[in-house]
Amino acid sequence: MSFWDGSFFNYSVPDLNEEPPVEYSYGTIDLNAEPNADVGFDSQASYGFVYDDSKQSYTEEGYDEKPGASNVNWETKEEFMTEEALVGWVKSRAVDNGYIVVKRITEKSKTTGTVIKVWLMCDRGGEHNSIAILRRSGSKKIGCPFHLVGLYNEVRESWKLQVINDNHNHEPAQNLEGHPYVRRFTQEEEDLVENLTERHMDPRNILSSIKKHNPANVSIPRDVYNLQQKLKNKKKFGDTPMQV
Secondary structure (H helix, E strand, O other), X not given: OOHHHOHHHHOOOOOOOOOOXXXXXXXXXXXXXXXXXXXXXXXXXXXXXXXXXHHOOEOOOOEOOOOOOOOOOOOOOOOEOOHHHHHHHHHHHHHHOOOOEEEEEEEEEOOOOOEEEEEEEEOOOOEOOOHHHHHHOOOOOEOOOOEEEEEEEOOOOEEEEEEEEOOOOOOOOOOOOOOOOOOOOOHHHXXXXXXXXXXXXXXXXXXXXXXXXXXXXXXXXXXXXXXXHHHHHHHHOOOOOOOO
């Protein structure tokens, strides 16, 4: 199934309450952009080198679908107070099992303008236009069917998770350290980078300080440098990180 062929919207997902008029929020996919809950698309590039593709079978006609090695039960009765809490829980649990899940699209209420539904899919979902593009690109999309939906209940003012398809057609990643999602800084770490940058500390020493506070951090000096440039640009245009 491909999002672009229109069949993506044919799922019958039960609403937790009567659905208000809605509008779909679309955006241009930017693989280098920071995720934004208010933007329709939230996607990160898949880096093929962290996956064991020896067990994948590619043909000119398409991809042989293979079950993933992880048997994760995504059914949950838990209610989440915010969209961010639900998405964060899903992403963290996916990483723990060797997969990356991203927010593909959001649906907003026409009356309130708030997000009431989010689609969460494997970062290897979707398809490339050709095998040639697949071989040249570091992003290997193989039509993974994994698909969850987050639904907002306006009466209870909470979010619930709806499982559409919890199967992957590929093995979990052998190593996710090279993936930009797991290299992202927390807000506390971003604040530390800003503070140490103002003290004229270089990226490598800043990263050493971060890893002392959080040994599990897998960021690289380039990530620190990129964040420094982002902070610099915000200040250049008169915005502080707190205002953006």
